[in-house]
Each structure stands twice: as structure tokens, then as C-alpha cells.
Amino acid sequence: MCGIEARSISICLRIVEKTMRGLDWRLSYVAARCVHATGDPTLPRYIRFSKGLEHEIQSVCSSVKRVVADVEMVGSGIAHRCRSAGLDLLVAIRFATSRVSRVASGLRELVARGLIDGSTVLVNGNSPSFLEVALDAAEKGLARPRLVIATPPGFIKAPRTKARLLRSGLPYIAVVGSRGGSPVAAAAFNAIMDICSGRARTLVEIAKRLGKEP
DSSP states (O other): OOHHHHHHHHHHHHHHHHHSTTOOHHHHHHHHHHHHHHTOTTGGGGEEEOTTHHHHHHHHHHHOOEEEESSHHHHHHHHHHHHHHTOEEEEGGGGOSOSSSHHHHHHHHHHHTTOOSTTEEEEESSOHHHHHHHHHHHHTTSOOOSEEEEOOOOSSHHHHHHHHHHTSOSOEEEEOTTOOOHHHHHHHHHHHHHHHHTHHHHHHHHHHHHHTOO
16 A cells, blocks of 8 residues: 555545544545545535435445446546446447537437446536436436436536536535536546445555554
8 A cells, every 4th residue: 555645645534524524434535535636625615425325335336337437538537447346437428429519419328228227327527418418317217327426617507517416316426516527526436446445444544543643
């Protein structure tokens, strides 16, 4: 286990614990990884988890077979962990059926193919239109993903669509407001994979010991 990595996570966990008190260790780890990816100590103010997500993570680990990223940057950031876990990785923009709103049309195509279901995690780091399509499909009963990670940045559609996710009843990890980005979405997904593999527990224990050092 890399000493620099553990020390960095120790710092990020302390930042998270000051802002998001009482979090389960798994959610604290996810939030810390997002802070680590951005170098932004204010980010925990904007991170949201669906109610009870800490109790659902293990079932996410056991049931997920497929991951759908919105854009190539997100796909690149999670590809290694998907390969290691034996998960199929699809990137929505590659399935575009229109030159307008390519990411949205790509996700519509995947929904039409029946590839968004309870064995699917959606990782949305760039396009609020991707999230909008996912929410429309869920409301119509066409697709209900196992988990939605939503961190698209922006000042108009992104805040509105992420607020809608929080009311949707879907399991989620989100960064609300205008903040976000592909690195945050990838970090959150990779943190979930760390929890699934047991790596997160080891790293958190080391980080907490380091945090007690003078």
C-alpha cells in the first residue's frame, strides 16, 4: 500500500469528517476519494448519497455486471477497474444515433437494447443530458439502473437534472449544484470498486492510524 496514497486519503478523510459528520466509513471513503481526485476541500459540502446507500453497496458489488459511462474521459478513468472486476464497460457516446446530443442518443440506444437494468451502474461525469435520459427512462419504467453516479458540471441543466435525481428514488452518488466533472465520477466509481475488493477497508484503517500520529 503506497504510503503517500494512505497519507493523502488520511487528510481527505479528515476533511470529509469535518463536513459530513456521522457518515458510514464506506461513504466517507467515497467522498474522500472525490476530494482526492479534485484537490478541493470544499467538495464535501456538495456530495450527496441516497438514503441507506451504505447498506446497499454490498449488493451493488454482487449484482453489477455492466457499467455505462457517458463519455470517453469517464470510460478511460474506470476502464482498468472494470477489467479487473470482470465488468462490461460501455461508453454511451459510442452508441450515438444522432449528431445532435450524441451522448443522450447513445444512452437512448442502450435503453432500447435493454442494457440498462438492475445489473448496471451509470457513471455520468460530463453530460447532464445523459442523466436526463436515464431519469426519463426510469420514470417510464423502461430502465432502472442499480446505481447512478452523477457529477456533470454546469450552471443550467446540470444543477436542475441532479436535483431531479435526488427526488427520483434511484440509488445515487451525486455532486449537486454546478460542480462536478469526469474525474469526480471516475473517482466515485473506483472507490466503490475498492470497497467491493476489500482494498478500501485496508486503506481506511491505515489512513486512520496515520491520522492519529502527531
